[in-house]
Amino acid sequence: MPRHQPGSSLTAARELYQEITKDPSARPLVVASWQRSIEYQVKSSCIDAPYLENPNLDSPLAKAALPILNALHEQLADDPVSTMVTDRNGVVLSRMVSHQALTTRLNRVQLAPGHVFAERYVGTNGIGTALASGRPVMIAGSQHYVEALRDFYCAAVPILHPTRRTLLGAFNLTTARQGSAGMLMALARSVAGQIESEIAAISSRRERALFQDYMDACSSVRPGPVLAINRDVVMMNEQLRSAVTGTDHYALLDHAREIADDLRFEGTRSIALPSGRIAELRVSRSRREDSDAGTIFRVRVIGRPQSGPVASAGSTRSGLGLVGSSPRWLSAVAETEAAFVAGSWLHLVGEAGAGKGTLIEALHRAKGAGRRLERVEAPLSESTHATEQWLRNVRELLAEPSNVVVLRDVHLLAAHLRQQLRSLLTHLDTTATGQLIMTSQPSMVTTDDVLDRLCVASVEVPPLRHRYGDIEHLVRFFLLKYRPSGESSCSPDALTMLQRCPWPENVRQLESVIRGLARRQSVRILRVEDLPPECRVSSHKVLTTIEALERDAILRGLMDRSSNVQRTAQDLGISRATMYRKMRRYGIVPSSLT
Template sequence: MRAEIASSWRRATLSGLRPESPLDRLTIAEIDPRSRLLVAATPVLDELAVRLTGTTFCVALADSACRIVDRRFTDVRTERALDRISAVPGAQFTEDIAGTNALGTPLEVMRGVTVHGREHFVEALKMFSCYGHPIRNPVTRRIEGVLDITGVGPEANPLFAPLLQRAVEDIEQRLWEGARQSEKRLLQAFQHATRRRCRAVVAFGDEVVLSNRAALDLLEPSDHAVLRDIAETAPTSGELSRDLVLGSGAPVSLRALKVGSAPDGVLVELTPRTRTRVPRGRTTGPRRSTLDSRLAELRACGEPVLIAGEPGSGRTRAAHLVVGPRADVLDAADLVVLGEREWAERLDSATADALIVERIELLPDALCARLARRLAERPRVVLTSAPQSDLPDGVRSAAAICPARVDLPPLRNRDDEFAGLARAMLAELRPGADLRITPSALEALIAQPWPGNLRELRGVLRVTAEHRTTGDITVTDLPAAYRNTGRGARLTGRERAERDAIAEALRVTGGNKVHAAQRLGISRTTLYSRMRAFGLPR
């Protein structure tokens, strides 16, 4: 067996796939007929279809997620054979779903691959022989998709490779021409929007950023990364509107519009929400966030407070902002060492003016009842917990006594505050150091899923600051796993919700893929493919 085929078989086996796995019921998703790849490839596919007339060969085009977006054939028997293995538009043919094949394998190894009949991992594909070649965007050098030609037989035709490579070159050339047209459309939209000089306008393309003078005066460098991340969620038709606070402290209303077809670019218009001029001078410290202001208000209320959020989201820090640094702290995780009796005694004997009880979701029902009585006797208590939706019934009864509640958002949902949080952490890690996170590095960081939340971000910045002690932190200074803006930077609102649901299911099931798939109502292979598409750790 050739080395590249043997490696592919190992990857398929590790993903849980078996040679007898069926392919007749793959999940079929919607495809975008106006995508940049499909628009560029359609004339080339038309020409290939003419050349294949009278043969049993077929051509398939897959996108960067290895989902088939188009196929061409001229024989009805070929159509039936493709339908039997679900090789239809909308089906995903990654290696963890279909094993070794000429769509998923070229995407893995990032070069052209020939797969002869018996070299397919899944039995249902062994009747085919094929050649697949990745398609790269000539501007960004990212892989946009894979083009495949398939025939029935034990050996792939040696002419497959040169024929398909020429077709891929034609598609890449059309992508290049399309990119130039996209930049022209983006420039025209930008010029039209900037006729009103009082409006701040920024236009984002793949490799182009346009900004008028009003936007230059209003925005800080870190704002560009935040705006690009928000703009990527704009719908294909219609507009996205929301309010946010810029790095300078200026409150603005944002309006984002797609320019042309979905990949062409995004136009962002910013309108100040007040006429009060925001000072642009150097500040003495990080600006207080809305969340910190809310916690400061609770400090004066004197009532029990529940602070809920994912691990690493800053629950302990938030609790101390409410009650101060001198509070007694009792952690439910210490039950393993102390035992229930000693833990309860420490709860009763706390003498400080305030008490923080950490991770109450770990408490048994008996201690939850005891904690509830303690709350009734001593109101200056702050509880921290997992998200409220994940709390057991017994814990919810104790948490219900808290009239004031704060839900800490996960870091992946704090785009507006990300730059400020990163700067504040960097200042704590390297006080007095002249360090600045460049917009491109900030964009790469914002695009990450951050399952460890603020704790994970602090660890990344600590490692980065050890290697870069002064000057600008660029993308190359970040740990290798955090350098790619990746899929997360281009997720739609629906895709982000899907990614969060998968991450939550994995967290609840302790990383068990089978149970997580059951909880989500999808197959395990679909779960693996979605995890890979969203860049979630496997």
């Protein structure tokens, strides 16, 4: 394939794409990848791979891959070849290379641990294209979309779960020396196969260990309801299945998954269920052979279900206009209101779309007493001039005692800017400044966060999936908002499905769905068949763009063919077994489609 002079515009990328499509040596997989890169509007003139601090090295993929990569690194000593393993989102978890010159070149193009090499950010490249296509791929030289990568030759192979065949990540070999593509790909396939075999062995040991501890808990003198869970398996006995049903069942599982993800926690935790009951969870870890096999929950359910939605009469917070009556939501509102009224510096933590901004605006309207609300976003540029201007703006706004200054998404601030902001805030006299409110996402905040310690109060706004009882109130609220005539309602089956939806974008996503349905004048009563594909799944996994498109295509195919799996699989060009695997992967429930 011919080399081209650097060009920074999308037009130049389109011209290169036209040449690639005419090149007889270009494979369809590469052509399709370039098309996606253009659709993502990736800049071919510069590399811009996002950086994620502290990538997860505790996953089964990382634990299985790192020893194999260490052994391979010794075999390839001093060869100009780099070995890498990434997660399913393209985050480089580990990179090993002993050739100093190659190390320097890889660092220059950000091909290093923590950087994200998905196609949507970097365009066509070995890692991103293998993950997007789900197939082994060799990207040679000028087949790379971004110019800075065109001196490299990359062989990447997807790593799949050995039993579920879901995508876990990719193994990648990168070299700057043109050689035998066949040998490079053969080595990459071999190593990816070794990693998958080791994952199978680890999973088998973990599941056997968890099952043994689960059986011990169930066979104790007074077993009661028992739940066992890890990343791959959920086990529950009949006592738990009978004691916790309906929306309480989904709420319990959601809380259990989040508790299980905190590997350091053992002890007792109480959670409020949508029915108004309390579930007391006694948490213990299944640890065998120095490995965490999963989590055992001994469950005690306290109280009786309340008739109807919990506190339905108070679905709108008095005086604030906030919808919701779940205990965690009301607690977050009350704590935030107390800090706001007291003028205390406050840190609001919550997932995107959970309602942090709405809560602040409601409190300002009701309790602001003439104070001015000033919102400050993270700076768009990390240049010295931009950051200095941003800090100066924050200082000037806080110098006015009547201001309420909201620093939004502080987790997006670069490390050096966080340090400068901390220094600025530390030296301010909080008794003579405006009120500071910072917002961030919980997965981005650590227990030793220096900015969090500067605030008098820290409040976590619960995600929508933990507010089951509020979904009905929110649906009615948004229907009335976008259909003021009040002529729309939601059928019980549709409401049940909306309550089971994981809502990864929280209230913002629910509002978007209801707004779209309300604009369809033909819809008076929202039924299951009216709901978009995103509401017809029960899986809480975060999907890439490509996976979401695949999920929606399967859903639409099933709906168009009356849930006939075989016909849908044939029309999509996949086997029925593959179809069922993908349905399980995306949490598609056939009974919900008819």
